[in-house]
Amino acid sequence: MTDQPPSRRAEYAEATRVAIVEAARRLFSRHGFVGTKVDDIAAEARVAPATVYAVAGGKQGLLRTLVDQWTQAPVVAETLTRHQAIADPDEILRQTAATVRSMREDYGDIIRLVLTTAPQHAEVAQALEVAxxxxRDAVRAVAVRLGEVGGLREGLSVDEATDILWFYFGYSGFFTLVDDNRWTYERSERWLAEQAGAALG
Structure with missing residues (x-):
């Protein structure tokens, strides 16, 4: 027995939800979270303001959705799964750097939005805490795997390794190198992997 295809109503509802989320992402990036109104999102998505609340939970619901898209992107779990088949610490770090780069390229606008808005907005601060x-749980999983394959120097705990990995692969690494230093993503990715390896090994 095969699954029934979604009804036309369900397809329309999902298309409406996607349009609202995408409109919110564009407007949040352009005008900021505070500077964007629900009416603006509705106009951008070509729906009624009430639909934004009903379908997406208003601005707060949309922000949570965007944070979920970023922090639960499939590439994170895929990378951690691949690590289980790799015994070379340097390759694990290279793949980690590549994944973080991919996340910055795909979700950098959301990350910047949350980081810059959180100090002034309690609900955004809560979203940042979840994110x-x-x-950090994903970064810790990398540290654990590095410990399993001999990628941590003697005496370095998983907690300490997590902190070191966070220094290189947390929020600031790529933003500093790419935005402030004007490095390419490729150069930044390579340097971060090399420096993290030197700090851990």
């Missing part, structure tokens, strides 16, 4: 917990 950071998920992010």
């Amino acid at each position: 950071t917990t998920r992010y």
Whole structure:
């Protein structure tokens, strides 16, 4: 027995939800979270303001959705799964750097939005806390795997390794190198992997 295809109503509802989320992302990036109104999102998505609340939970619901898209992107779990089949610490770090680069290129606008808005907005600060917990959990998983394959120098704990990895692969690494130093993503990715390896090994 095969699954029934989604009804036309369900397809329309999903298309409407996607349009609202994409409109919010564009407007948040352009005008900021505070500077964007629900009416603006509705106009951009070509729906009624009430639909933005009903379908997406207003601005706060949309922000949570965007944070989920970023922090639960499939590439994170895929990378951690691949690490289980790799015994070379340098390759694990190279793949980690590549994944972080991919996340910056795909979700950098969301990350910047949350980081810059959180100090002035309690609900955004809560979203950042959730995002950071998920992010650090993934970084810790990398540290654990490095420990399993001999990628941590003697006496370096997983907690310490997690902090070191966070220094290189947390929020600031790529933003500093690419935005402030005007490095390419490729150069930044290579340097971060090399420096993290030197700090851990």
